Amino acid sequence: MAKSDRKNAFVTGFPIKQSKSPLIHSYWLEQLGLNGTYKAVELEEDGFAAFLASIKSGELDLEGGNVTMPFKEQAFKLVDRLDDIAKKIGAVNTIYKKDGHLWGSNTDGYGFSANLDDFSSDWKPKSGQNKRAVVLGAGGASRAILYALSDLGFKEVLLFNRTFERAKGLELELGGPIQACYMADIDKGLQNADLFVNTSSLGMHGSDVPDLDFKKMAKGALVTDIVYSPLKTKFLQNAEHKGIKIADGFGMLLHQAVPGFEHWFGQRPEVTVKLRQQILSA
Ligand code: ATR
Numbered sequence: 001m002a003k004s005d006r007k008n009a010f011v012t013g014f015p016i017k018q019s020k021s022p023l024i025h026s027y028w029l030e031q032l033g034l035n036g037t038y039k040a041v042e043l044e045e046d047g048f049a050a051f052l053a054s055i056k057s058g059e060l061d062l063e064g065g066n067v068t069m070p071f072k073e074q075a076f077k078l079v080d081r082l083d084d085i086a087k088k089i090g091a092v093n094t095i096y097k098k099d100g101h102l103w104g105s106n107t108d109g110y111g112f113s114a115n116l117d118d119f120s121s122d123w124k125p126k127s128g129q130n131k132r133a134v135v136l137g138a139g140g141a142s143r144a145i146l147y148a149l150s151d152l153g154f155k156e157v158l159l160f161n162r163t164f165e166r167a168k169g170l171e172l173e174l175g176g177p178i179q180a181c182y183m184a185d186i187d188k189g190l191q192n193a194d195l196f197v198n199t200s201s202l203g204m205h206g207s208d209v210p211d212l213d214f215k216k217m218a219k220g221a222l223v224t225d226i227v228y229s230p231l232k233t234k235f236l237q238n239a240e241h242k243g244i245k246i247a248d249g250f251g252m253l254l255h256q257a258v259p260g261f262e263h264w265f266g267q268r269p270e271v272t273v274k275l276r277q278q279i280l281s282a
Pocket of ligand 1: 136137138139140141142161162163166199200201202
């Protein structure tokens with residue numbers, strides 16, 4: 001039987017039921033009138049390698065998909081080829097087929113940066129400009145953001161984490177402008193900083209966060225948080241209260257989905273206010 005011209009993609013992880021990715025991609029498929037599907041596939045931890053092999057062999061009719069916890073590191077090891085970004089970050093969240101190979105990429109850094117572009121036109125350093133970012137958190141989520149900040153030309157990226165050694169490990173691994181710092185020095189680090197990013201899980205579901213002195217930041221500074229539940233986290237409330245510009249992290253989820261969609265379905269979709277409202281209210 002001839003293969004249908006329908007293109008199919010997936011998101012896998014464990015658990016995966018809570019993923020918003022099927023809603024995002026299905027919205028774009030419908031809006032663009034494309035013949036495609038994007039579905040969540042729940043796999044046991046030891047089932048991931050066989051799943052990838054079946055995609056590669058064509059046994060499963062899938063163009064590729066997204067990979068989330070706990071498969072991002074396994075995906076990094078198991079794909080045939082890695083693009084430069086995935087190599088640098090050390091984790092894969094997007095898989096696609098090209099030239100008979102399974103490729104792995106990482107779009108989290110792109111998602112982070114494109115989200116901030118929606119909130120501010122001047123958060124990125126212009127050529128020759130010295131900008132300092134302060135990043136809180138040295139877990140899995142911070143790697144892609146550190147890479148993006150470094151790639152965008154931030155001269156200083158001060159990395160604070162409850163466990164200093166973890167921050168030091170990322171400084172040594174990623175290099176460039178990243179400097180691990182002690183938590184006790186965070187208010188000093190914020191002095192004249194242009195950007196603050198919370199990549200830790202602090203503040204998730206309304207939990208307490210340290211009362212940081214955002215007033216010390218540079219004129220025009222931006223404060224953002226990758227936690228988006230609640231949408232306006234305590235870090236963002238604090239910054240807004242002090243008159244600092246804020247950007248919530250929800251758009252990172254929407255923007256990181258764009259490059260994958262383009263790989264699998266051949267058209268670049270748009271992140272719009274309507275999409276944001278629809279996914280937020282789902
Ligand atoms: P993820 O992959 O989502 O980043 P993770 O790798 O477990 O998850 O990292 C969670 C981050 O939140 C880490 O930076 C963690 O700090 P530690 O490295 O010291 O564990 C940070 N974090 C979590 N709970 C925290 C808390 N109560 N206080 C301070 N930092 C916390």
